[in-house]
Amino acid sequence: MHGLKEKAEKALNKKAAVGRDIDLNIYRTGTPESNATGLAELCETDLLSAGIVPSGEGRSGSYIQEDHSVTHCNMTQKGVEISSIEEALKKYDWLKDYWWKALAVDTDKYTAFTELQPRRGYFMRVAAGQKTVYPLQACLYMEEEGVLQSVHNVVIAEEGSEMNIITGCTTASSLHSGLHLGVSEFFVKKGAKITFTMIHNWKEDVVVRPRTGVVVEEGGVFISNYVSLKPVKDLQSFPTAYLNGDNAVARFSSILVAPEGSWLDTGARVYLNGRGSRSEIISRTISNGGTIIARGHLIGNAEEIKAHLECNGLILTERGIIHAIPELEGRLRGVDMSHEAAVGKIAQEEIEYLMSRGLSEEEATATIVRGFLNVEIEGLPPELKQEIDRAIEESEKDIF
Amino acid sequence: MLILDGVTVEVAGKEILHDINLEVKPGETHVLFGPNGTGKTTLLMTIMGFAGYTVTKGRMSYKGEDITTMPLHERAKMGMGMSFQRPPTIRGLKTRNLVALCSKMGKDPEELARRLSFEKFLDRDVNDNLSGGEIKKSELLQLMAQDPDMVLLDEPESGVDLENIALVGEVIAELLDKAIKHFNEPMIEHKKKRKKSGIIITHTGFIMRYVNADVGHVILNGRLSCANNPEEIFSCVGKFGYEECVRCMV
Ligand SMILES: Nc1ncnc2c1ncn2[C@@H]1O[C@H](COP(=O)(O)OP(=O)(O)O)[C@@H](O)[C@H]1O
Ligand SMILES: [Mg+2]
Numbered sequence: 043m044h045g046l047k048e049k050a051e052k053a054l055n056k057k058a059a060v061g062r063d064i065d066l067n068i069y070r071t072g073t074p075e076s077n078a079t080g081l082a083e084l085c086e087t088d089l090l091s092a093g094i095v096p097s098g099e100g101r102s103g104s105y106i107q108e109d110h111s112v113t114h115c116n117m118t119q120k121g122v123e124i125s126s127i128e129e130a131l132k133k134y135d136w137l138k139d140y141w142w143k144a145l146a147v148d149t150d151k152y153t154a155f156t157e158l159q160p161r162r163g164y165f166m167r168v169a170a171g172q173k174t175v176y177p178l179q180a181c182l183y184m185e186e187e188g189v190l191q192s193v194h195n196v197v198i199a200e201e202g203s204e205m206n207i208i209t210g211c212t213t214a215s216s217l218h219s220g221l222h223l224g225v226s227e228f229f230v231k232k233g234a235k236i237t238f239t240m241i242h243n244w245k246e247d248v249v250v251r252p253r254t255g256v257v258v259e260e261g262g263v264f265i266s267n268y269v270s271l272k273p274v275k276d277l278q279s280f281p282t283a284y285l286n287g288d289n290a291v292a293r294f295s296s297i298l299v300a301p302e303g304s305w306l307d308t309g310a311r312v313y314l315n316g317r318g319s320r321s322e323i324i325s326r327t328i329s330n331g332g333t334i335i336a337r338g339h340l341i342g343n344a345e346e347i348k349a350h351l352e353c354n355g356l357i358l359t360e361r362g363i364i365h366a367i368p369e370l371e372g373r374l375r376g377v378d379m380s381h382e383a384a385v386g387k388i389a390q391e392e393i394e395y396l397m398s399r400g401l402s403e404e405e406a407t408a409t410i411v412r413g414f415l416n417v418e419i420e421g422l423p424p425e426l427k428q429e430i431d432r433a434i435e436e437s438e439k440d441i442f
Numbered sequence: 443m444l445i446l447d448g449v450t451v452e453v454a455g456k457e458i459l460h461d462i463n464l465e466v467k468p469g470e471t472h473v474l475f476g477p478n479g480t481g482k483t484t485l486l487m488t489i490m491g492f493a494g495y496t497v498t499k500g501r502m503s504y505k506g507e508d509i510t511t512m513p514l515h516e517r518a519k520m521g522m523g524m525s526f527q528r529p530p531t532i533r534g535l536k537t538r539n540l541v542a543l544c545s546k547m548g549k550d551p552e553e554l555a556r557r558l559s560f561e562k563f564l565d566r567d568v569n570d571n572l573s574g575g576e577i578k579k580s581e582l583l584q585l586m587a588q589d590p591d592m593v594l595l596d597e598p599e600s601g602v603d604l605e606n607i608a609l610v611g612e613v614i615a616e617l618l619d620k621a622i623k624h625f626n627e628p629m630i631e632h633k634k635k636r637k638k639s640g641i642i643i644t645h646t647g648f649i650m651r652y653v654n655a656d657v658g659h660v661i662l663n664g665r666l667s668c669a670n671n672p673e674e675i676f677s678c679v680g681k682f683g684y685e686e687c688v689r690c691m692v
Contacts, residue, residue: 391530394492399544399584400518409543413534413567 046147050157053148060337061278061307064249066155069190069221072110091436092210093241093429094181100425101208102176105164108183109191112162121172122205123165124180127194130165137165140196144227144255145282152251156192156225163193163225168203170231177206177239177425184222184248185214192223199234199262206423207236211250212243219247219275226254230262232287237265239426241433244274246303252279260287260316265421268296269430270306271437273332278307280337285312285319295324295419297430299441300332300362309337309367314347314377321347326415327355328441329362339369342377351381356388356414358442388414408442443468443639444489444592448500451481451488458484459664461500466592469636471618471653473672474643476661477684482643483527485661486594489641490524491517504592523590525581527597531569537580538564545587554586558609574601582613593617593640599648611652614642620653647676662688 057063089096098104103117103124112126123130131137147157164180184191199205211222222244230236244250258264264283283292294310312321323338340349355364368381388410396406415434419427444466451459459481466472476482488495489502491514501510509517532540541551541564555561558579569577578598585593595614602610615621619638642649650672658672660679667688668675678687 389530390493392532394514395526395530395532396540396543397513397515398490398492398518398524399540399588400515400546401543402515403513406515409535410532413532416534 046142046157049148050154053154054151054158056148056151056154058150058152058251058278060280061251062276064221064251064276066151066190066221070186070188071159071190071192072186088183088212088215088243089181089210091433092181092212092243093208093239093433094179094210094212098179100176101179102174103178105180106183107162107164107181107193109185109189110160110162119175121169122174122178123167124178125165127163127165127196128161130196131161137196140198140227140229142227144229144257144284145225145253149253152223153225153253156194156223159192161194163195165196166205166207167198168200168205170200171202173204174206177208177423180207180209182209182211182222182224183214184212184217184220187217187219189217189220190223191220194225196227197236197238198229199231199236201231202233203231204235205237206239206426208239208241208426208429210241210243213245213248218245220245220249222248222250224252226252228254228256228264230256230258230264230290232259233261235263235265237421237423237426239267239269239429241269241429243272244270244277246273247275249275250277250279252281254279254281256281256283256292258283258285258287258290258292261289262287263291263421264293265419266294266310267419267422267426267430268294268298268308269433271297271299271433271441273301273304274306275303276305280309280311282311283313283321285314285316285321287319288316289318290316291320293322293324293419293421295417296326297415297417297434298325298327298334299437300327300329300334301440302331302359304332306333307335307337309335309339311339311341312349313341313343314349315343317344318346319344321349322352324352324417325354326417327353327364328411328415329355329357329359329364330441331359331362333363333365335365335367337367338381340371340379342372342379343374345374345376347377349377349379353383354414355385356411357386358411404442408438411441412438443470443505445503446489446500447502449488449497449502450499451484452496452498453484453494457498457664459488462666464659464666466639466641468639470656471620471640471642472657472659473650473655474641474659474661475675475679475684480661481664482661483596486524486596486641486643490514490522490594518588521591522594523585523588523592524594525578525585525596525598529569529577529581531567533567533570535568536565537568537583540568541583541587544584546589549587551587554583557586558583558613559606575603575606578602578610579606582610582617585617586613589617591638593638595640595642597643597645599644599646607648608652611649614649615652618653650676660684660688
C-alpha cells in the first residue's frame with residue numbers, strides 16, 4: 043500500500059468534480075474510544091427507522107460504528123464474514139489488492155482525507171457459492187455534535203455467491219451538524235450478486251460525501267437502492283460501476299425527498315465494458331422546497347449492451363428545484379441506450395380520477411405520491427423491499 | 443334523482459353543451475346516443491363534477507341537493523360513480539389497492555375481480571398497459587366496489603370482445619339492479635323497489651341486450667334532442683342516421 047499516502051497528501055486540496063466544496067477543518071475528527079457507549083445505549087428508534095435491527099434478529103451479521111468506534115460486530119452464518127476494516131487488513135494480506143482498486147485514492151480531497159485518517163469502516167465478504175440467509179446490516183451512527191466521520195468499506199462477493207446488505211446511516215436525535223465521508227469499494231466476482239440497500243436519515247446540518255466504486259465481473263449483478271427521505275444539508279454522491287465482464291448487470295435506484303433547505307446531488311455512472319452487459323439507473327425524486335440534482339451517465343463501450351436511464355421528479359411545493367441530468371454515451375455501433383426524464387407536478391387528471399372514486403384531494407394526492415415512490419426494482423429481495431416501504435410509510439407525514 | 447335544468451357547459455373557453463334539460467328518476471336507466479364529438483362524454487363529466495367542465499348557465503340537483511358547484515369527491519360520496527372512456531394510468535398504485543380504496547363496505551377485490559375474470563390484473567398498476575376491453579373491466583371493477591346509486595357509464599362496451607361482452611353486460615345489469623335475481627318476486631314489484639339509476643353512452647347498442655333501458659336520448663351538436671323509447675331511437679338511428687332521426691322524433 044506504498045505510495046497511497048503520498049498520493050493522498052497531494053490530493054488533499056483537490057476539489058471534487060461536482061458539488062459544493064466543503065472545508066474539512068471545521069469538523070472534529072477523533073480517535074476510536076475504548077469506552078464506546080455500546081449498542082444498548084444507542085437510540086433504538088433512530089436505528090430502526092434506518093432499517094437496522096439492534097438485536098441483530100433476522101440478520102446474518104451486524105456492524106455498528108458510532109462516530110469513530112466500532113461498538114458492535116458479529117456474524118452468525120458460516121461463509122459470511124463481517125468485521126471492521128482494521129481487523130480485516132491485519133488478518134488478510136491480500137486485502138491490499140482490493141484497497142483503492144475500484145476507486146482512486148486521489149479522486150478528490152474527500153477520498154484523500156479518508157485515506158489519511160485512522161482505518162475505520164467495515165469489511166464484508168461472502169465465500170464462493172455461499173448465500174446470505176438474512177441480510178447483513180451495517181450502521182454508521184453519528185453522535186457527537188460537529189463530528190467528522192470517515193470510513194473506508196470493502197465488500198467482496200466471491201464467485202457465485204450472493205449477499206444482501208442493508209446499511210442505515212443515521213444520527214443521534216441530539217446531533218445537528220456533522221460531516222460524513224464514506225468510501226466504499228465493491229467487488230462482484232463471476233456470477234455473484236450483491237444487493238445493497240441504504241436507508242439514510244441525515245439531519246438539517248449534516249454534510250455527506252460518499253465515494254463509491256463497483257467492479258462487476260462476468261455475469262455478476264450489483265443492485266443498489268438509495269433512500270433518503272429526511273432533511274440533509276448537502277449530500278453529493280456519484281457512485282461509479284465498471285461492468286467489466288460479459289453480461290454483467292448494475293441497477294441503481296434512488297428514492298429521494300428534499301425538504302426546504304436540503305440539497306441532494308446524486309446519481310450514478312456506469313461503464314458498460316463487457317459484451318451484453320446491462321444497466322439501469324432509476325430515480326424518483328420529490329422536492330418539498332429543496333434542491334435535487336439527479337444525474338445519470340451511461341457509457342456503452344461494448345457490443346450488445348443495453349442501458350436505460352429514468353429520472354422522474356415531482357415538485358410538490360410552490361418552489362423547489364429538480365434538475366435531471368441524464369447522459370448517454372454510446373461508443374460503438376450495437377449499443378442500445380435510452381433515457382426518460384419527467385419533472386413536474388402531479389397530473390390533475392390523475393387526482394380527479396381518484397376523487398371521482400370518493401377520495402378527497404389530499405387523499406388522492408397522497409395515494410399518487412405513494413405510487414410514484416413505489417419503484418419496482420427487479421431482483422430486489424422482498425425483505426429489503428419491505429424495509430424501503432416501511433421507511434416511506436414512516437416519512438409520509440413529513441412528505442405531504 | 444338527478445335533474446339538469448337548462449345546463450350550458452364550457453370546456454376550455456368553448457361552449458360545448460347548450461341548455462340541457464334532463465331528469466333521471468330513481469330506478470331509471472337512460473341511454474345516450476350521438477355521433478363522435480357531439481358532447482356525450484362532456485355531459486357525464488359535467489354531472490360527475492370534473493374541474494375543466496364549467497357550468498355557465500342552469501343548475502343540477504341530485505338526491506334533492508343542488509350539486510352545481512359541489513366538489514367531485516363529494517358527489518362520489520353521495521353515491522355517484524362513473525366509468526371512464528379513457529382513464530389515466532396511475533404508476534405504482536396496484537389495481538387491487540385502488541379497488542380496496544373504492545370499497546365502502548370492505549369488499550374483497552379478489553372476489554369482485556373473479557366476477558369479471560380480471561384476477562390476474564389486480565397486481566398491475568392502475569390502467570397500465572391495458573387493452574381497450576381490459577380498461578372497461580377495470581373501470582367496472584372499481585364501480586362494483588363503489589356500488590354507486592347513480593351509475594354513469596361512458597361507452598362501457600366499446601373494445602370488449604364478444605366473449606367478454608356477456609360478462610360485462612351482466613355486471614352492468616347488476617350495478618343498475620336490473621338483473622333478475624329473485625325468481626319468486628314479480629318483476630313489477632322488483633321494479634318498484636329499484637333505487638339504482640344510470641346513464642349509459644353507447645354506440646353499438648349491445649348493452650341494451652343486457653340492460654333494459656327506460657329512456658333514450660340523442661345528443662347532436664351539444665343539444666339533447668329527445669327523450670323516447672331507446673329501442674325505437676336505436677333502430678331509427680340505424681336506419682336513417684342521427685340527423686334524420688332527431689328530425690323525425692321531434
Ligand atoms: N379538454 C377539451 N378541450 C377542448 N375541447 C374539448 C375538450 N374536451 C372535449 N372537447 C371538445 O368538446 C366536444 C365534445 O367532446 P366529447 O364530449 O368528448 O364528445 P363525445 O363523447 O360525444 O364523442 C368535441 O368537439 C371535443 O373536441
Ligand atoms: Mg366520448
